[in-house]
Amino acid sequence: MSSLAVHKAPSAAGTTGATQSRPPLRSRIALVPTITLVLGAIYTLLPVAWVIIASTKSGRELFSTFTFLPGTGLADNIKQLNAYRDGVYWKWMGNSALYAGLGALLSTVVSSFSGYALATYRFRGRETMFNVLLAGVLMPPIILAIPQYLLLAKADLTDSYLSVMLPQILSPYGVYLARIYAAAAVPGDVVEAGRMDGASEWRIFTRVALPMMVPGLVTVFLFQFVAIWNNFLLPYIMLSDDEKFPITLGLYTLLEQGSNQPALYTLVITGAFLAVLPLIALFLVIQRFWSLDLLSGAVKS
Amino acid sequence: MTTARRRPYGVKGAPYAFLLPATILFALFFALPIGYAVYLSFRKVHVSGLGLGSGARKEVWAGLENYTDAVTDNELLDGALRVLGYGCIVVPVMLGLALLFALMLDSDKVRFAPFTRLAIFLPYAIPGVVAALMWGFLYLPDVSPFYYLLQKLHMPQPNLLDGGPLYLAMANIAVWGGTGFNMIVIYTSLQSIPAEVYEAAKLDGATPLQIALKIKIPMVAPSLVLTFFFSIIATLQVFNEPMTLKPLTNSLPLTWSPLMNVYADAFRKGDIYQAASEAVIIALATLVLSFGFLRAANRRQKQEATR
Numbered sequence: 001m002s003s004l005a006v007h008k009a010p011s012a013a014g015t016t017g018a019t020q021s022r023p024p025l026r027s028r029i030a031l032v033p034t035i036t037l038v039l040g041a042i043y044t045l046l047p048v049a050w051v052i053i054a055s056t057k058s059g060r061e062l063f064s065t066f067t068f069l070p071g072t073g074l075a076d077n078i079k080q081l082n083a084y085r086d087g088v089y090w091k092w093m094g095n096s097a098l099y100a101g102l103g104a105l106l107s108t109v110v111s112s113f114s115g116y117a118l119a120t121y122r123f124r125g126r127e128t129m130f131n132v133l134l135a136g137v138l139m140p141p142i143i144l145a146i147p148q149y150l151l152l153a154k155a156d157l158t159d160s161y162l163s164v165m166l167p168q169i170l171s172p173y174g175v176y177l178a179r180i181y182a183a184a185a186v187p188g189d190v191v192e193a194g195r196m197d198g199a200s201e202w203r204i205f206t207r208v209a210l211p212m213m214v215p216g217l218v219t220v221f222l223f224q225f226v227a228i229w230n231n232f233l234l235p236y237i238m239l240s241d242d243e244k245f246p247i248t249l250g251l252y253t254l255l256e257q258g259s260n261q262p263a264l265y266t267l268v269i270t271g272a273f274l275a276v277l278p279l280i281a282l283f284l285v286i287q288r289f290w291s292l293d294l295l296s297g298a299v300k301s
Numbered sequence: 302m303t304t305a306r307r308r309p310y311g312v313k314g315a316p317y318a319f320l321l322p323a324t325i326l327f328a329l330f331f332a333l334p335i336g337y338a339v340y341l342s343f344r345k346v347h348v349s350g351l352g353l354g355s356g357a358r359k360e361v362w363a364g365l366e367n368y369t370d371a372v373t374d375n376e377l378l379d380g381a382l383r384v385l386g387y388g389c390i391v392v393p394v395m396l397g398l399a400l401l402f403a404l405m406l407d408s409d410k411v412r413f414a415p416f417t418r419l420a421i422f423l424p425y426a427i428p429g430v431v432a433a434l435m436w437g438f439l440y441l442p443d444v445s446p447f448y449y450l451l452q453k454l455h456m457p458q459p460n461l462l463d464g465g466p467l468y469l470a471m472a473n474i475a476v477w478g479g480t481g482f483n484m485i486v487i488y489t490s491l492q493s494i495p496a497e498v499y500e501a502a503k504l505d506g507a508t509p510l511q512i513a514l515k516i517k518i519p520m521v522a523p524s525l526v527l528t529f530f531f532s533i534i535a536t537l538q539v540f541n542e543p544m545t546l547k548p549l550t551n552s553l554p555l556t557w558s559p560l561m562n563v564y565a566d567a568f569r570k571g572d573i574y575q576a577a578s579e580a581v582i583i584a585l586a587t588l589v590l591s592f593g594f595l596r597a598a599n600r601r602q603k604q605e606a607t608r
Contacts, residue, residue, distance in 0.1 A: 255545065
């Protein structure tokens with residue numbers, strides 16, 4: 001009975017705050033915070049729950065039955081989605097995985113190089129370079145995306161995988177996180193000791209610093225993975241061939257077509273449900289070792 | 302002194318070598334596009350005659366013409382005002398909730414804390430397009446459970462996808478998507494407050510509410526400033542959510558937000574020059590706002606430190 005144990009603890013310590021005796025329930029659970037948080041969780045889970053239930057409905061059920069009752073059409077809906085334009089939906093999912101997976105990997109590599117250099121070396125132009133990079137965070141995505149499109153069009157690279165991949169490799173926020181993490185995790189004397197032993201700078205980085213930076217780099221990777229997976233504007237501007245679309249753009253075009261034929265609604269809803277599923281799974285798995293603290297720039301040294 | 306002689310050489314070049322990939326990518330995908338956008342913003346197409354034949358359409362210098370057009374363009378201004386109104390709902394509600402949830406997570410004896418924390422943070426992983434799509438369907442009277450309930454209860458059924466309520470509907474999507482991230486940022490800084498700070502207050506008989514208001518909130522002020530700052534930037538740049546809601550309603554113009562306006566000018570009207578000048582204006586406004594805000598925040602912190 002864990003609740004008993006929890007109950008005992010505060011009453012034992014209760015002598016310090018013995019000004020009044022509280023009802024037992026309130027000393028066991030803090031009601032206001034618990035209820036507030038549960039309400040918050042209900043609010044955030046509500047649309048997800050709805051999309052899961054709605055995806056089980058056939059087109060007719062969607063408009064006729066109470067929406068929080070599951071329907072009977074999930075298998076049919078998935079079959080329809082598979083059949084839609086020869087399974088282009090799964091192509092979109094695969095594309096998203098490619099853009100986000102490979103893009104985040106390359107981004108993490110570049111961030112680790114830059115973050116390490118900015119954190120451990122003193123050199124001319126260090127702060128200038130860092131500040132110029134950070135200003136990149138503030139740039140509205142569209143001021144970059146439109147000229148990027150026009151320039152890539154000159155190189156005949158638009159409407160290609162590269163056109164979505166390349167502009168997202170450098171992440172100012174990733175560099176920022178990597179720098180903070182390297183500064184906290186890689187002690188200067190360890191680097192110095194490596195030099196004394198005659199190791200090259202590259203060797204020190206790969207053998208000594210990189211292993212120390214791994215937890216921070218996992219965060220950079222996941223952050224960038226989510227950012228690329230969720231990106232819509234850049235592929236929307238760059239791509240016209242729907243075989244290359246990521247899932248966000250694919251669902252958007254599906255919805256756009258669905259606006260004048262509600263028959264496509266079930267397809268959109270099922271598509272949204274299946275698109276959210278891997279993200280939730282990923283989220284549940286990674287949250288164990290994802291140092292969320294780092295996301296806000298806080299580092300425990 | 303052999304190491305000292307050998308060292309400067311390798312060490313001096315090394316940081317630049319490590320920064321080379323980032324520098325190349327920055328030059329190609331940040332500096333060059335920004336420079337190109339600025340260049341385009343001062344250009345226009347001059348059409349001679351009927352605009353037929355080769356050489357009839359020529360790119361020429363436009364001076365400030367695009368900028369004066371952009372500033373006097375009602376669409377852009379209206380979009381900015383719409384986004385301002387939308388931001389006045391999103392930022393306070395989102396950060397208020399984020400602070401509330403963070404404080405609740407940080408209090409003693411909370412049940413289900415890991416689960417609720419994860420649940421509230423979950424929308425961070427869901428693309429804005431999918432979020433807008435899910436909520437969009439919940440706003441549609443035909444399929445929404447809310448309308449079903451309102452109908453059963455014989456209550457009025459507001460149209461959430463039109464007029465004033467549309468702002469609330471749109472703000473709700475942003476609040477839903479952004480609260481969790483901000484909550485984590487604030488919660489992290491709450492966790493870093495050493496426990497001794499509260500002990501004295503607790504011994505003096507301060508209530509949890511008093512501790513929250515008098516101790517915790519002032520101590521996390523820097524992270525509140527940070528989240529406020531990033532929320533404002535994100536709000537000004539809203540694009541995905543209104544784009545996704547558009548197919549579901551007729552009351553969302555293609556120029557609802559400034560970014561949508563830029564997109565419409567560039568790719569629907571095909572006037573990349575006009576679009577470039579608008580993009581430059583938005584970027585400048587963001588920069589001025591950001592630096593102004595950060596300076597004001599710094600000054601306040603310094604004042605408080607010297608007090």
